[in-house]
Amino acid sequence: MTVEHTSTDVPVVIVGAGPVGVTAALLLARRGVRTVVLERHHDVYPLPRAVATDDEVRRVLQAAGVQEEFAAIARPARGLRLLDARHRVMAEFPRAAQGAHGFPQTSMFDQPELERVLRDALARTPQCELRGGVEVVGVEQDGAGPVRVTCRDDGGEHLLRADAVLGCDGANSLTRDAIGATWEDLRFEERWTVIDVRTTLPVRCWEGVEQICDPRRPATFMRIGEDRYRWEFRLPDDAEPGLERLRELVAPWVDLTYGADFEVLRKAQYTFRARIADRWQRGRVFLLGDAAHLTPPFIGQGLCAGLRDAYNLTWKLARVLQQGAEERLLETYESERRPHARHVIRLAVAMGWAMTGGQDGAAAVRRGLLGAAVRVPGLSTAVARDLSPGLTAGPLVRRRIGRGGSGLVGGFCPQPWVSADGRRARLDDLLGDSFAVLTAVPPSPSLRAVADGLGAPILPVADLGDDGRLADWLREGRADAALLRPDRIVMDVVPAGGGEFTGTAGWASLLHTTRSPLPSQRTVDKSLLRSTTR
Numbered sequence: 143m144t145v146e147h148t149s150t151d152v153p154v155v156i157v158g159a160g161p162v163g164v165t166a167a168l169l170l171a172r173r174g175v176r177t178v179v180l181e182r183h184h185d186v187y188p189l190p191r192a193v194a195t196d197d198e199v200r201r202v203l204q205a206a207g208v209q210e211e212f213a214a215i216a217r218p219a220r221g222l223r224l225l226d227a228r229h230r231v232m233a234e235f236p237r238a239a240q241g242a243h244g245f246p247q248t249s250m251f252d253q254p255e256l257e258r259v260l261r262d263a264l265a266r267t268p269q270c271e272l273r274g275g276v277e278v279v280g281v282e283q284d285g286a287g288p289v290r291v292t293c294r295d296d297g298g299e300h301l302l303r304a305d306a307v308l309g310c311d312g313a314n315s316l317t318r319d320a321i322g323a324t325w326e327d328l329r330f331e332e333r334w335t336v337i338d339v340r341t342t343l344p345v346r347c348w349e350g351v352e353q354i355c356d357p358r359r360p361a362t363f364m365r366i367g368e369d370r371y372r373w374e375f376r377l378p379d380d381a382e383p384g385l386e387r388l389r390e391l392v393a394p395w396v397d398l399t400y401g402a403d404f405e406v407l408r409k410a411q412y413t414f415r416a417r418i419a420d421r422w423q424r425g426r427v428f429l430l431g432d433a434a435h436l437t438p439p440f441i442g443q444g445l446c447a448g449l450r451d452a453y454n455l456t457w458k459l460a461r462v463l464q465q466g467a468e469e470r471l472l473e474t475y476e477s478e479r480r481p482h483a484r485h486v487i488r489l490a491v492a493m494g495w496a497m498t499g500g501q502d503g504a505a506a507v508r509r510g511l512l513g514a515a516v517r518v519p520g521l522s523t524a525v526a527r528d529l530s531p532g533l534t535a536g537p538l539v540r541r542r543i544g545r546g547g548s549g550l551v552g553g554f555c556p557q558p559w560v561s562a563d564g565r566r567a568r569l570d571d572l573l574g575d576s577f578a579v580l581t582a583v584p585p586s587p588s589l590r591a592v593a594d595g596l597g598a599p600i601l602p603v604a605d606l607g608d609d610g611r612l613a614d615w616l617r618e619g620r621a622d623a624a625l626l627r628p629d630r631i632v633m634d635v636v637p638a639g640g641g642e643f644t645g646t647a648g649w650a651s652l653l654h655t656t657r658s659p660l661p662s663q664r665t666v667d668k669s670l671l672r673s674t675t676r
């Protein structure tokens with residue numbers, strides 16, 4: 143599709159100022175793309191919902207420019223435990239304090255605090271405008287013309303024309319309806335009660351997430367902050383638990399004597415669902431976050447999936463809008479993100495089945511509980527190894543099976559601390575927002591040509607002053623060099639001893655641009671380049 147050059151009011155309209163929408167706005171701003179974010183509410187929704195992020199997604203927040211602020215509100219977690227009905231540990235999936243991405247593998251946080259951090263960053267960013275109290279009532283695109291967004295506020299109805307619209311408007315997304323997408327049901331639907339508490343009472347607590355695998359009363363418990371805790375229970379009836387019931391429910395963790403310091407911040411009933419939209423794009427309208435996928439919370443990946451969406455789409459959209467890359471590049475958003483999101487949802491559903499005994503709780507009790515952790519095929523290995531697999535093969539993820547380095551393609555590169563000019567920094571902060579080549583060998587002329595074509599700096603890993611991790615990563619992956627996309631996914635490799643990138647023919651035309659990047663785009667740290675070959 144080609145987009146007519148009819149004048150628009152703003153390059154990108156984002157529907158919804160939740161964490162996904164605001165992160166997308168910040169990521170676009172870093173590439174110089176202006177956005178208007180439209181939000182129904184006037185302020186941050188005050189109650190907690192998402193509570194966890196993995197280390198890969200902390201890199202997204204880092205790219206959005208809020209890493210330090212987030213670190214100040216995040217609490218590392220030790221992992222995930224599966225307990226039986228008597229709270230005996232059946233399985234433990236430990237999470238390191240420093241993962242390959244340079245962050246704790248699991249971090250807990252309070253969603254309103256995260257939203258405040260993101261909104262503050264947005265307020266400091268001139269390319270982003272947040273309009274609160276604005277309800278979007280229509281999103282339409284005629285052929286290749288601009289996307290027309292109709293919205294209402296106290297002043298009446300308004301029309302905004304945009305080059306692209308990101309629907310980050312949650313589970314009941316109007317944008318999803320507008321593009322004619324429907325839910326595919328991934329077969330999990332259960333009513334759970336979520337209770338958020340602040341207390342200074344002693345709580346029997348492991349610094350991680352506990353899943354109680356008891357088909358009669360499955361539950362989740364976790365510590366979120368210094369004095370903040372969350373319980374989730376699947377209760378046999380739909381009535382909200384009163385104080386007496388609550389006392390009995392939380393008794394395994396805390397002794398609640400009447401009048402004790404135990405403030406229930408929120409008691410809400412949710413239907414946990416597993417769903418994925420059957421399409422994520424129509425023309426220049428895209429779905430992100432809960433508008434595109436819903437997952438039960440049992441592996442803490444709901445918000446993570448939405449932030450991955452934002453990271454995946456924004457660099458591509460900026461390349462199309464600002465540098466004239468082909469529209470086909472945008473199709474790789476859905477083709478890359480949808481299978482990944484589906485995999486993670488299926489893992490969460492499998493965890494739910496391990497906790498609840500599947501659709502037949504009574505049978506699960508009969509089979510005996512101790513097998514719960516291993517009953518669901520593949521669950522233990524998947525949860526232990528990596529909740530977020532590499533991307534499946536596609537135009538930007540070209541694996542040459544059997545060739546060295548193919549195992550690296552589609553996955554993130556690690557993020558060690560590196561040195562430049564005596565300064566220590568995280569790798570991504572030095573790389574900036576462009577493509578980059580990490581190499582363990584002197585670059586060949588063809589490698590240089592590829593790097594030049596993408597405006598990618600060539601960085602010899604031996605000069606980066608890390609702890610040797612990048613060289614080990616290339617060697618263990620049997621690659622001499624790796625080509626990183628702006629979202630730090632490995633797009634291509636030079637196999638060990640191979641001399642050339644192997645997948646250029648697949649991605650080159652998709653990434654071809656007709657205009658240069660704007661000067662506002664963050665580029666590689668110059669001091670780093672001085673120590674390299676370019």
Ligand SMILES: O=C(O)/C=C/c1cccc(O)c1
Nearest residue numbers: 194221222248439440441442
């Ligand atoms: O696997 C982990 O480290 C964390 C899992 C998690 C996080 C938040 C909520 C959950 O029910 C599970």
